[in-house]
Ligand SMILES: Nc1ncnc2c1ncn2[C@@H]1O[C@H](COP(=O)(O)OP(=O)(O)OP(=O)(O)O)[C@@H](O)[C@H]1O
């Protein structure tokens with residue numbers, strides 16, 4: 001930016017004592033109408049950028065302030081490791097929710113990652129342009145479907161199917177939630193993994209082919225390892241998406257605060273616990289405060305995932 | 320004279336672009352054949368055709384024969400992975416895989432089914448020695464190959480090509496990205512390697528062609544203008560165009 005010394009000499013002498021307005025302009029290096037516009041737009045950009053920062057700070061602070069007291073009142077271990085949740089009757093153990101969220105996410109990753117990464121490999125390295133275009137638009141449609149629709153279809157199709165297939169009293173289960181989640185995380189995994197596979201330099205693949213490796217061997221042994229940090233990023237994004245989902249799985253998981261002892265148990269996740277009880281808990285009660293505490297725990301999980309994600313992205317830049 | 324590799328009336332089109340025109344050339348065993356000619360005359364295209372790396376490019380049409388050990392490589396029964404295993408390629412830009420030095424060299428043998436650690440260790444050492452880089456990297460085989468200098472990377476790539484025990488080694492301007500010292504190391508290496516392998520190089524450097532090659536082939540606009548002993552080509556070229564090129568009058 002221009003400083004005082006760039007002001008024309010005569011102007012300084014002629015003015016003698018500069019007016020307040022001139023002093024202000026000079027202070028910010030504003031010498032012309034264009035400078036003023038620049039200044040305004042810069043300020044606008046800064047304010048817009050600051051909105052995001054302010055929101056994050058506000059949400060973090062709000063969650064800590066409203067979530068921490070209940071945790072302290074219940075006791076950290078009783079809260080995190082307690083196996084029984086019964087808000088009406090003063091039982092506030094959220095271990096079932098934590099374990100369910102972890103199991104649901106792990107299951108979704110276990111199913112979604114292989115399918116997603118293989119799809120990405122197919123799109124980036126094997127499929128011809130037409131086939132790839134069809135699959136790619138299907139994937140982006142998948143990404144655009146609202147989660148309540150996933151929930152509806154899951155409820156109408158998947159839950160009865162699981163009930164019939166395994167001869168259960170009810171098909172609403174951890175398994176149903178895992179299947180829905182693994183489909184929901186596919187688009188982000190496919191997109192990120194495909195982008196990183198495409199970015200693998202052609203020279204690597206040529207070198208492999210020139211050594212007598214087949215096309216498929218080359219994809220698995222050269223392209224995939226070369227794209228590993230991108231694939232890792234895709235997986236972490238998938239985890240983030242799965243652990244934060246509520247609407248779709250509340251409709252297929254039975255929504256009972258059980259420990260996730262088997263794939264067929266009806267379960268409740270960290271997210272769905274908050275969503276399903278917030279309307280019933282009396283304002284000001286410990287029950288309601290404990291729901292905010294669950295929100296805080298979920299928030300910490302997401303923060304952790306973001307930290308991991310940043311580490312991967314940083315590693316990728318250093319590669 | 321034993322031609323281990325030869326082309327007969329080889330024509331190649333990239334779409335409508337007739338990039339190789341009726342090229343008939345013999346590349347004798349245990350000799351270095353240098354392909355020279357101005358940019359865009361088809362040297363790389365010719366070289367890539369020899370191990371069918373052109374197969375990857377859409378729109379390529381090839382006529383004529385490439386005969387490797389009495390076998391036309393375009394015959395349907397020829398397995399292209401078999402061919403590429405025996406006719407290795409070193410590229411212009413050093414392109415080691417983003418893996419350890421060891422894994423780079425072991426990549427080819429592993430691809431061809433060698434799994435034993437001891438056997439792989441032996442192959443890795445032998446190949447690195449063969450590419451005259453063993454002493455420089457023997458203490459850091461587990462380090463990434465990308466941490467080496469450009470000249471070292473190129474020798475890693477040569478070692479990687481040697482590890483599958485090829486017969487013929489194709490090198491497309493393998494020293495053009497390197498400094499003079501690395502270049503002369505690789506030239507010495509080529510002189511050494513030809514005892515074991517048959518070598519075909521592409522070069523823009525006339526001194527290099529005279530230093531390392533036994534035979535020379537001059538290409539112009541996709542045509543093979545002249546080929547023969549390097550000494551003869553550089554002292555008494557038969558074709559006026561060859562003379563103009565090697566004396567630097569065009570190109
Ligand atoms: N992948 C390709 N697709 C279409 N045309 C190509 C392709 N590769 C090369 N060509 C064309 O074929 C001709 C010969 O190219 P080639 O790369 O073989 O030349 P070269 O002699 O190796 O040149 P240089 O010395 O610059 O490397 C050129 O006209 C080039 O434009």
Ligand SMILES: [Mg+2]
Pocket residue numbers: 362363364491521
């Ligand atoms: Mg070339």
